[in-house]
Amino acid sequence: SQELEQSPQSLIVQEGKNLTINCTSSKTLYGLYWYKQKYGEGLIFLMMLQKGGEEKSHEKITAKLDEKKQQSSLHITASQPSHAGIYLCGADMRLSDKLIFGTGTRLQVFP
Amino acid sequence: DAGVTQSPTHLIKTRGQQVTLRCSPKSGHDTVSWYQQALGQGPQFIFQYYEEEERQRGNFPDRFSGHQFPNYSSELNVNALLLGDSALYLCASSFLDRYEQYFGPGTRLTVT
Numbered sequence: 727s728q729e730l731e732q733s734p735q736s737l738i739v740q741e742g743k744n745l746t747i748n749c750t751s752s753k754t755l756y757g758l759y760w761y762k763q764k765y766g767e768g769l770i771f772l773m774m775l776q777k778g779g780e781e782k783s784h785e786k787i788t789a790k791l792d793e794k795k796q797q798s799s800l801h802i803t804a805s806q807p808s809h810a811g812i813y814l815c816g817a818d819m820r821l822s823d824k825l826i827f828g829t830g831t832r833l834q835v836f837p
Numbered sequence: 838d839a840g841v842t843q844s845p846t847h848l849i850k851t852r853g854q855q856v857t858l859r860c861s862p863k864s865g866h867d868t869v870s871w872y873q874q875a876l877g878q879g880p881q882f883i884f885q886y887y888e889e890e891e892r893q894r895g896n897f898p899d900r901f902s903g904h905q906f907p908n909y910s911s912e913l914n915v916n917a918l919l920l921g922d923s924a925l926y927l928c929a930s931s932f933l934d935r936y937e938q939y940f941g942p943g944t945r946l947t948v949t
Contacts, residue, residue, distance in 0.1 A: 730879075761940070768841075768927060769880070769940040814879055824870070824893050825929075825938065827879030 729753070730817055732828035739805050739835055747800045747831045749815035757818035758798045759825065760789050762811050769814060772800075805835045839864060841930050841941035849947045850918050858913040858944045862930030868892075869911040870938060871903060872927040880927055886911050887933050915946075923948045 731750045739745050749758065757776050761769035773782045775791035775798060782789055786803045802809055812832050816825040842861045850856050862869050868887045872880035882895035886905035905911045909930075915922055925945050929938040 759938075766925060766943070766945065768843075768942040769929075771937065771939060774937055816879075824882045824885065824895065825872075825880075826882070827872075829877070829879050 729819070729826050730815060730828040732813075732815055732831050734831060735829070736832040737834070739833070741806060741835055741837050742804055745802050745805055745833070747813050747815075747833075749798045749800070749817075749828055751796050751817055751819070753796070753819050755791070755795045755798075755817045755819060758789075758791050758795075759816040759818075760798070760800050761814045761816060763814060763830070764811050772813075802833075805833075807835050807837065809833060810835045841928055841939050843926075843928050843941040843944050845944060846942070847945045847947075849949060851949055852918055852920060854918050855914065855916045856918060856946060858915075858926050858928075858946070860911045860913070860928030860930075860941060862909050862911070862928075863939050866930035866932055866939070867909055868931050868933045869905060869909065870929045870931070871911070871913045872929065873897070874925040874927055874943070876924070883913070918948045920948050922946065 760772040778793040870885040871883040874880040
């Protein structure tokens with residue numbers, strides 16, 4: 727079974743709509759990372775969360791880590807076609823630098 | 838400031854052959870990690886190198902080996918290629934014990 731579960735697996739939204747992607751772990755996370763990936767390309771670092779209850783924002787993207795440090799959400803406000811891609815959450819579960827990744831959420835934004 | 842670079846971009850090999858992939862870390866980074874990403878999946882950790890030594894290893898067979906050079910660049914070698922080794926291979930660099938990893942564009946390996 728997957729150590730990190732992402733939902734939904736795919737998302738199709740109209741430009742301008744808000745959306746949320748979730749990442750859930752059965753274990754406490756020492757660090758939670760959000761990356762964006764264009765199809766077949768490398769990962770672009772978005773944000774890193776480490777403290778329970780932490781929230782970070784960059785442009786129209788906000789990520790939160792819950793108090794128990796087992797779930798994170800990524801929220802995009804007023805989506806644009808440039809937001810399209812695959813969003814991956816990666817977690818450090820053992821303070822080891824080794825990241826465990828979810829299977830990703832494929833986001834499509836249509837005009 | 839150059840980010841993480843990888844070469845080659847694409848590679849096609851035949852079953853049983855051997856392949857070497859290369860990675861140059863982001864300037865100043867001393868730690869390199871390698872990941873395998875199969876189609877439709879998240880990246881899977883292969884191993885990590887620091888000070889020219891393998892520091893951690895994921896659940897991959899010994900056919901997967903690596904090397905890190907004094908300038909921190911790294912190679913990933915895969916022997917006796919199988920069809921299932923077809924994937925995007927990603928390299929990530931970081932400072933040791935600082936968990937923000939920067940990824941390269943990847944090398945797409947196709948095994949026929």
